[in-house]
Amino acid sequence: MSIVPSAKSTGALYWPVQARRNIGVRSLFLVVLAFLIAYGVLFPGLFAASGFAKFTQSWFPLALVAMAQAILMLTGGISLAIGATVSLGAVIAATTMAGPFGVAGGAAAVALTGLGIGAATGFIVVKLRLPAIVVTLAGSFIIGGAALLILPRPGGAIPAWLSDLLAGDTPAAFVLLVVIVLLWKLYLATPLGLSLYAAGENPVGAYRSGVPVDAARVAAYAISGLLSTGAGLFVAAQTGSGDPVIGTAFTLNSIAAAVLGGIGFLGGQGTMRGALAGSLLLSLMISVMFFLGFTPVAQYVAQGLIIIGAVAIPQFRKV
Amino acid sequence: MTAWNDSAGGKRASAILKSRPFLTLAIVAAVWIVASFVSRGFGAYGHLRYLVELGAVIGLVAAGQTFVVIAGGIDLSVAAIVTVSAISLPLLSWQADPTGLVSILAVLVLTTIIGVINGLGVALLRVHPMIMTLAMATFLQGLLIIIAGGSAVTAENPLVHWLGNARPAGIPAGIILWIATSAVVLTVMHATPFGARIFAMGANPLAASLSGVPMTSTTLAVYGISGFTAGLAGVLVLGMNGQGYVGIGDPYLLASIAAVVLGGTSILGGLGTYAGTIPGAILLVTITALITVVNASPGWRSILFGSLILGLLLLSGREQARR
Amino acid sequence: MTTVAPLLAARGVSKAFFGNPVLRGVSIALQPGRVHALLGENGAGKSTLINLLSGALRPDGGEIEVDGRAVPRMTPALARQAGIAVVQQELSLTASLSIAENVGLGAYPKRFGLIDYKELAARAKAACALVGLNEPLSTPVGHLALGRRQMVEIAKALYRKPRVLILDEPTSSLSSTETKILTDLLERLRGEGIAILYISHRLNEVMALCQHVTVLKDGTCTADRSLVGTDATGLVRLMVGRDPGDLFPKWQPFVSTTTAISVRKFSAGLMRDVDLDIRAGEVLGIGGLVGQGQEDLLLGLYGAIPGRTASAVVNGISGLPGGVPKANALGLAYVPADRKREGLHLIHPILTNMMLPAFARLPALKLRSRKTERETGKSLAAQLAIKGDLQRPAQALSGGNQQKVALAKWMPHDPLVLLLNDPTRGVDVETKREIYLMLRTFAAAGKAVVLLSSDTSELVHLCDRVAVVREGRITATLERAALSEEAIVSAAMGAEKQKVAA
């Protein structure tokens, strides 16, 4: 251990703390950067306004669900209901926004549903001490069932102006993502937000230190639900309508993105920027493989290799 | 775990009665009894026998999954392995193998190797099990594109057909296979040093390795076993359906995990028993069958299914505090 | 002084876990300006008592009083408001958070609802300075060595500006320098009128620091008196209820010419190019400041981390063991310092923990014999005085008893070389005595013991030789005749480079 007296002024603590957290994900950042460059070379249109807009739009929902999963995993939880929750969010958006309460009413319904589902799940997992993986598996059937009740088949509608705003040739998705990341940083700068880490890694110690462990975990589930239905709203806007099974694939993808980004399963390990980078890699991979002209078989093989490689290579450098 | 305590007779009996496996079994029985009141034919002997036969497929997949989960991992490639097994068996059948045994063995070797490769990734590349097995499932999809649909000629494998359809002494062969597998699994898990190593590895890998547990070989063995039992399930499911197809294994991924956890094995590793997974598997097929015979819209059915699992989870116990 | 209402007190508290009584009608009163020692054997209920005092657990009976007033439902939050701070043994830290964020955890200064990092930095820095913790405040705690984490835990308690400071074995993983800083600090805090409750198994510290003592035995209070006029022997008598013998067994020279382990230019982890001979029949001590690479030395020899060497002979076989199973096969055994994380499977039965090395080396599919396991377990428990049902999970044992289990599991294998990483940390005197006796007997049987210890007196009185490690090198090897606490400390600090040959 280096026993270096701290010469830095005490005022600047926040930024050094942030910088130290990058250490674990640096190599992933490099991989992502390499893919970004490859994408830019293969498709120069990426740097045009519309190319950039479309690219961020296809990444955006995955980024949201990766965050939704990561925040749970940071507290030592997990959700297999993310996909179903995305579907429910999409369905609610597509059935309410064209109705009497309009876009604002619809957005409120989507947000409240997400918060409510998340809080309920969190309550069951945290207060009743049931294993999150099965609770959320059961939850995925219940939530998915609710989506089917609301919209038994794809349909509904999102006002065109909203679709154009969120998923037209505008950088709205990117701006939204920046705002959400800022909000996350803000949340992490609150006592409740930061206690996510303590509550995830060392709940007993955190409790003894006076951290409201249960509240922090339930809040994480609620935020996760909000992010998931939010992703659903965006997907609905992006597609102009609702589909009760549109979110299915997001469950596993969100876990893959989070783990790829260095989020551990035991709680308290990893950072949100890592999870975001993980989701970006998953999204980039699809487009890059297209432009490289991979056949489906090659796509499957390459996808597996990239995922393993991104996780294994940093491990090797540690040894 | 309590069922495997070494306490004296009476204490032991009460421990068994209080144990998770027994509790799960009691819940299965309760669901069966209630369901046969709701629906006339549900409790018929033939139906129960069929449910157990269906449970055998989940039970076989979940056998390997139990090993993996106890060892602190998870195997997301089991569904793809079941499919690979069911699809490649006809391709590997040939004339010089009249009983079909050789082809079955060949397939099981193949799926075991797939499992061992998972283990290599986890143990040597140190890729998280969830990621490693997810990537493996992706690879296997690519493999399936190549091999699926190649079985232009239905290759009749007598042993596979027997497994899927025969009923020696009135008991479906699949159930017999399951019972035999369960006996081996329970013995290996609870009565051998290998089993003890797996529990140790799952509860605290660092302490296990410092205690001399051979981590790499144990990990390879655990994932190999999972590949093997998933392969076996693929053979059985092929026999029961007469035809393999892409997607035949899909239902068994979440089902195997759910059976393991409903049976009381901790998803965090280190605690559990296959004795709980067995009723856990039967519980799942029972609920699925129950949902099928209930007349409701797909949405309500899905909600009912989820609520039942949640309710039973509440009954069958909570995760213990850890760390 | 006794007329003042105690800042914090327990009145006749009882606590049982799953029907097993752990505390029975225990009372304790913490007065301002007094360091109060809480003594007792492992498992006597000390930690449980402080958990009651600090609201982490709720008593089954009796009352907790703050400033003479009963608090019906004590919680950690209430305790904090009442100015009670607890130093738990590295328990309450979060590895991924920085030092400052750990120190302030649960009591962050706020501005507009956000953590005020500026204020946090200032206050954390002040708290850290008190305990001599000078790493950058942004360092993640996970990057710190165990002893430094312990200092963070203490800083965390001080950060709360407590009126009552409770320390549960704060020195067990501290080096002597760090211990000195702490004792000086406690002296000062006492002078400022703070009430201090101090738990330790190191009686010399207790003698030097404390004014009053409460002794617990099997969950009841057996003594509650002033320490004035009591000496260390008297203390031990209070604790064990009879006359203590000598803590350290009589040292007898053992002449042996065979070397158990011999390495040249050995590197592993922090250790660089070390030459070392470990003789059969000796207890070789490893000393030095915490975190100089001592642990890597043991782990490297044990094959648990990769090591390089110019030449190595281990129990007659040349070459380093490539991996733990190979090391075990060569007769090496390792007992880690952090028993909870590295030594034990807390959720598994005590018996299973004891049998694990056997499981690791038996043929994988040979059927187990429950009967033999039970018998082995029973005899080990008897040998090391581990009481109670061996089917309980190891986490139900008190810290000291956990340590015994971590040691006991190697005994059936008759290791030729025992690599011990601070084996008496948190162990009560009686058990320590038993362990010391065991180690000497072990050495006398012609086997080698390597004892890494943070307790210098242990090194002085128990070892045949002590190798002192500093910055990854062995800077001195002190033979028995040259062994003294001063010699070890000065070698560790590098005050003078010495190479004393006997």
Place this chain on the structure above:
Amino acid sequence: TTANAAANCIKGDRKPPYTIGWADIYSVPTWMKQTQGTIEAEVETLKKQGLVDKLVVTDAQGDANVQIQQIQSMIDSNIDAIILIAGSSTAPARVLADACAKGIAIINFDSLVDTDKVTAKVNTDSSQWGDQAAKFLINAIGGKGKILILNGPAGISVSDDRRKGADAELKAHPDVKVLAETNTPYNVAPAQEAVTSLLFANPEIDGILSLGGALSAGAVLALDKQGRDQVPITGENARQFLELWKEKGLKSWATMQPNWLGAFAAYTAVQALQGKDVPAFVKIPLPVIDNSNIDEYLARAKDFPADGYIYSPYDEELFKKLLAQK
């Protein structure tokens, strides 16, 4: 569409040879592989004619969101034509509109998208499918009796359309009692499991209305395993089902979603790119398999995968005829 106006989305600025993008939703299932086989064969023919130089294939792995991203990439790479089976009947609408605006020929077949912004949609009539199947079954059980309905996954428009298509017939025959309905993937195993449980719960069953895929084979196996007599059943052209039909002497009727829809989509795309007018919706008449022609199908069985579908024969003449219909 008037006679000399080009087809929808076509601007006439794209010259042969064309690059065709095949946006597959999930390439692993056998039906999809067979479909891809017909596309590849067709593309080979078109290549020989110098009309096509490349077929780009993407696989969305069942995820409608990925399919959208891949279609976007196709647009970005300025592809000439996109043929697709949609992963959602609504989701790709907006990205397809973008493609259409760029003058890319879009032929959507099998699973359709609710949008006009495509060159053409090609499909059988799902509603008619349900209607004809119900007609056959009701007729086969003599206008009254107890039936089970097996349907594909819930929440998907194809299964919903087929089921709705059966409604009118069912309403018209109040003596036909629907005992139970199930939604499962279009596969053998789940159908067999569901039907077995339903048979125990409802000992008297007169017929099974099965709405596609390999569901019927599962139902037949379930009856067979319980030693029950087979009942009239509808189905699709899955090879396993057709073989069971013959083996058990079933009273059956089947139709199909011909795999050559893929080849036809590729053909249509090139036609449209060349400035030919193509109808916005090409309705493919449902081929019917019944006892009169099942032997013809089974005679060709060995050319098809054991877990595949025996589709009706096709040739360019057929394609021309289909395009000519108004």
